[in-house]
Amino acid sequence: MPNKLNLLIVLMFCFLSLRAETVLADKNANDNGDHDNRDQALIYYHQGISAETVGLREEVFEKALETYLSIFNRMKRDGKMNGFLCYNIGNCYFNLKQIGEAIFYYKMGLKLLPGDENIIDNLKTALAKREDAVDVKSGGVKEVLLFFHYKISPAVRINILIGFSIASALLLTALIYRKRTSILYMAGILCACVCCLFISLCVEYYLPRHIGVTVHSAKVRKDAGEGFAMITPKPLGEGSGIRVLSFNNGxxxxKLNDGRKGFVRQNHLRLVL
Amino acid sequence: MKRCIVFFVAIILSAGTVFADSVDVEYMDRECVVGESLFFNVKINIDSDKSGDKQIDVSKVKLNNIPLKYEVRETSTSSFTVVINGRTVNKSSGVVKNYIFEIPTGKIGELTIPPFEIKVGNKTYTSEQLRFNVLPKPRSSDLLFKTLLKNPHNVYYPTQVIEIENKIYFRNFPGSPSIQNIHLPILQHRGFSLIPEKNANWEAVINEQRFNVNPKQGTDVINGKKYNFFAFNLKFRLMESGRFSFDNYIRIVVETGKVTRQSGFFGTQLVKEQKVLYADSDPFKMVVRDLPNQNVPPSFNGAIGDFKIKVIPSCDTDVKVGDPITLLIEISGRGTWEFVKSPPIHKIPEITDYFKVSQDPVLGEVSEDNSSKTFNVRMRVKSKTVDKIPPIPFTFFNLVQEKYVTIYSDPVSILVFDTQSNVSVMDYSLREKEEKGQKIAKEERKISEQSSPDKEAFKPRLPELIQISDNVSGPILYEDHSAHYHRIIYALMPFVVVAMLFLVNMYKNRNVSSKELARVKSRKAYKHFLTNASSLEKRSPDSPVFYRDLGRNILTFMEERYGVSTAELNGDFFNQLIDMQTITREGAEALTKICEEVDYRRYSPAKFDQEVAKTLLKKTKEVLKGCQIS
Incomplete structure (x- = not known):
């Protein structure tokens, strides 16, 4: 009888997992409506690359951008994000010489797909085109030690967490019936990983680190108002990365790299994610 | 006679007094409601013969040291017309100048104008103090006025069109109220240009002037009260930037419901009593921003809206060097045409390098349907290597995207003849020759295309795109890369399963706990004894402490197996165990014997015998094994 109960619990777990995956697959299937628009946007983009006049080039790039942005906004409304879409939008802005916007979308794409080489390459090219720009200091040792927090996207972290938790659950189940030291150690290591990932995701969710990108040349002022003095000798060039603490009234x-705090107008800065 | 002389002298003197200068101050209103203006009149009589010479100074009429605004109206006291040689000549004997002063009111209470001086020629007249009464506006909760912006946006820029809805709500008034005036100062502001409505069929009195509007009527519920409303919309085009705030109000006349007797021409009449009511709207505030001054393209000429550009050559495009080409630049789209000017072609190096362009401003013409504006631009070709008029840029500020957008026209192909060959070839009188000339020109063009390096240089330089990785497409764009934090629940589910399994396991073991526990205890105790015994064996065989340690190990076994302390171990205890069937009688006796033998040999003076010791240990193991629960 107890063996049957165990079997029932495992079957129930399998059913719930499959059900969850089915729901996710259904959601993905609904995206197919955008298929035509995406293809059309790519056609426009390629037309822009091979255009013979500046006017035509800008027109088709604008069309491609408009199409990608409409898809992006629709996905965002549905609570979805796609790193490749951000990358495509960044490319359109880059070809339209709007470096600030391009960097913003590349960074957003990189946040969603941290290891993507195409995004990294194009971002490097775009960063090289900036003038008078600054970037947020990297975390150094902290970033190396907590690599899973900085280098892995939250979506991937969630998947790893699910995988690890299933593995550690299996080991713990084995430990209930066969008390072996080796199983105990392995289960302990996996549970520690699960805890780290869980804490990392909680920090990401409840204490997010907001990074903004200046889409235009932005003046950093002492207080929130056009009348206040600038705290930097020059305005920050477009495409600058800057740490954002809060938002109030436009x-x-x-926070600058040297620790000073200032205020930037809302329309000059865009938050990455 | 004497009387006659006195009479004439009196008439002359009285005439003199009539036409002598005089200044009178008259009240036009003694009281008004706050926000409206009070008026008084300064009437100056001047002799007509001297009116040209006399200077009138009213600048000392002040309120709070600020000169008051005034309006002058001039009338003649007596005039006559004479026709001399067919020409009509007006003659007047006296002039009356009415200086009507306006006093704006802002506070309720008494308003006093201090005595002021007026200079008429050399004479100075001093007035008396003037007193006015400013009353509060009579209001009613049954009358409301609202001025709202339709489809409000966060940011407004000049040339944008806004629509303002004015709604007058009223209830519980007998009869229909009559709107006396709607005070909308926005109409008088130069930053807002009224767009008149087509087919407007109702005349509203706004700012004491009549305007045609399209009214709407209906009922509405505000704060749980049902109101009738009367509404009309006004459209404005924003003409300048700035922060604007307008205080709007209405003045209406309503019936009180009472009837009074009034004597009139036809006797006593019954007249419905009326009263004036005011209602203020919330201040109408608006911010119109200047166009951004960052990243302004050099080709920006002030156009705001959304446009397209098209360039059409309005003459033959096969020309000689130095011949003029007229281009028709058509800008079409949505926007304010007053702001749309011709693209600054004379500033574009790609054009000015190869064309001579006039720098005179080009006046455009707006089409009848107001959908496009066209500019005629004349330019002359400088070089025979030119084969195209490059794309002409047109920059405008796009209100939707809130940024400057530059659009380009398509290039226009042209054919330029060399001056000499053209002269020798072109003969417009003969068709054949013309065709021949065109063929020659085409051949020349082919040759020039092959040989001329200048032509290549002329091609509009399309800035090369920086090589970056290509866009991606396909199913990967369907993927959702966003973090769905709710999926963490799936990570917790396996642990829930483990917890459930653990509980099931505990449940499974609940009935066998005492028996199984005793079995495990006995095994554990025996195992422990065996471990201790093996260490005892490994020791030196002649150790005097062998029996002592063996005895202690047996006691430890007893403690672990039966859970009893050393002090409790006696014959009674074994009897209890036998009664509880925890140990057999034979087992108990064997164990007792072993204990006694160990005790005897421990204190025996005989020499330690290794063989005996080993035999005793073996025997002890067998006895203790028998004490285990199977």
Whole structure:
């Protein structure tokens, strides 16, 4: 009788997992409506690359951008994001010489797909085109030690967490019936990994680190108002990365690399994710 | 006679007094409601013969040291017309100048104008103090006025069109109220240009002037109360930037429901009593921003809206060097045409290098349907190597995207003849020759295309795109890369399953706990004894402490197996165990014997015998094994 109960529990778990995957697959299937638009946008983009006049080039790039942005906004409304879509939008902006916007979308794409080489390459090219720009200091040792927090996207982290938790659950189940030291150690290591990932995701969710990108040349002022003095000798060039602390009444409170705090107008800065 | 002389002298003197200068101050209103203006009149009588010479100074009429605004109306006191040689000549004997002063009111209470001086020629007249009464506006909760912006946006730029809805709500008034005036100062502001409505069929009095509007009527519920409303919309085009705030109000006349007797021409009449009511709207505030001054393209000429550009050559495009080409530049789209000017072609190096362009401003012409504006631009070809008029840029500020957008026209192909060959070839009188000339020109063009390096240089330089990785497409764009934090629940589910399994396992073991526990205890105790015994064996065989340690190990076994302390171990205890069937009688006796033998040999003076010790240990193992629960 107890063996049957165990079997029932495992079967129930399998059913719930399959059900969850089915729901996700259904959601993905609904995206197929955008298929035509995406292809059309790619056609426009390629037309822009091979255009013979500046006017035509800008027109088709604008069309491609418009199409990609409409898809992006629709997906965003549905609570979805796609790193490749951000990358495509970044490419369109880059070819339209709007470096700030391009960097913003590349960074967003990189946040969703941290290891993507195409995005990294194009971002490097775009960063090289900036003038008077600054970037947020990297975390150094902290970033190396907590690589899973900085280098892995939250979506991937969630998947790893699910995998690890299933593995550790299996080991713990084995431990209930066969008390072996080796199983105990392995289960302990996996549970520690699960805890780290869980804490990392909680930090990401509840204490997010907001990074903004200046889409235009932005003046950093002492307080929220056009009348206040600038705290940097020059305005930050477009495409600058800057840490954002809060937002109030059309002004972002930002923190510079040297620790000083200032305010940037809302329309000059866009938050990555 | 004497009387006659006195009479004439009196008439002359009285005439003199009539036409002598005089200044009178008259009240036009003694009281008004706050927000409206009070008026008074300064009437100056001047002799007509001297009116040209006399200067009138009213600048000292002040309120709070600010000169008051005034309006002058001039009338003649007596005039006559004479026709001299067919020409009509007006003559007047006296002039009356009415200076009507306006006093704006902002506070309720008494308003006093201090005595002021007026200079008429050399004479100075001093007035008396003027007193006015400013009353509060009579209001009613049954009358509301609202001025709202339809489809409000966050940001407005000049040339945008806004629509303002004005709604007058009223209830519980006998009869229909009559709107006396709607005070909308936005109409008088130069930053807002009224767009008149087509087919407007109702005349509203706005700012004391009549305007045609399209009214709407209906009922609405505000704060749980049902109101009738009367509404009309006004459209404005924003003409300048700035922060604007307007205080709007209405003045209406309503019946009180009472009837009073009034004597009139036809006797006593019954007249319905009326009263004036005011209602203020919330201040109408608006911010119109200047166009951004960052990243302004050099080709920006002030156009705001959404446009397209098309360039059409309005004459033959086969020309000689130095011949003029007229281009018809058509800008079409949506926007304010006053702001749309010709693209600054004379500033574009790609054009000015190869064409001579006039720098005179080009006046455009707006089409009848107001959908496009066209500019005629004349230019002359400088070089025979030119084969195209390059794309002409047109920059405008796009209100939807809130940024500057530059669009380009398509290039226009042209054919330029060399001056000499053209002269020798072109003969417009003969068709054949013309055709021949065109063929020659085409051949020349082919040759020039092959040989001329200048032509290549002329081609509009399309800036090369920086090589970056290509866009991606396909199913990967369907993927959702966003973090769905709710999926963490799937990570917790396996642990729930483990917890459930653990509980099931515990449940499974609940009935066998005491028996199984005793079995495990006995095994554990025996195992422990065996471990201790093996260490005892490994020791030196002649150790005097062998029996002592063996005895202690047996006691430890007893403690672990039966859960009893050393002090409790006696014959009674074994009897209890036998009664409880925890140990057999034979087992108990064997164990007792072993204990006694160990005790005897421990204190025996005989020499330690290794063989005996080993035999005793073996025997002890067998006895203790028998004490286990199978």
């Amino acid at each position: 002004w972002y409170k930002v």
